Amino acid sequence: DGGITQSPKYLFRKEGQNVTLSCEQNLNHDAMYWYRQDPGQGLRLIYYSQIVNDFQKGDIAEGYSVSREKKESFPLTVTSAQKNPTAFYLCASRKGRRNTGELFFGEGSRLTVL
């Protein structure tokens, strides 16, 4: 079945460590997104990519980095510069660029900084 796979589902990190969250899709979608979800704040956009080898900052990109070397993959690195990294991270993708497209979400990765 086609879909978006995020891993790991749960991740614990010590302060000062970088961590990378994986996002893979087999939907042949062009655009991919990373959102951060905090209780009572909805979802906020971290980074997005519309095509391979290109990506743009979202609303809260500081302390995060991404790459888009393959259409199927859009990993997110949470660096030690991110001051409050404990959150639920959601990856999404969208087919094509025309019209208002539906976003397809993965099941998320929960990062906890100890």
Place this chain on the structure above:
Amino acid sequence: GDSVTQMEGPVTLSEEAFLTINCTYTATGYPSLFWYVQYPGEGLQLLLKATKADDKGSNKGFEATYRKETTSFHLEKGSVQVSDSAVYFCALSFTNAGGTSYGKLTFGQGTILTVHP
């Protein structure tokens, strides 16, 4: 900037009760509007959408009407079920003049719905 405001939660209802979750937006222009639902332990999935004023989106017994004059997109269901317990997010996205959407969604804060038998 653009923003979405949802009614405060959590909302607790008995099965078969009527549901309304209010959503209003602020935007420069005419966005498309969405309701997404997040079931426990899962990612979000699209519930319904409307792309222009007076459009009504509907799915699984839920419906919402795009009201430009009140900048609102309230979610309603006539008879909720226990299985509707989830977090509901209202969101907006823009299509540029050429009809191309970059797909960036602006979300409300989410409303937790709990339905008891």
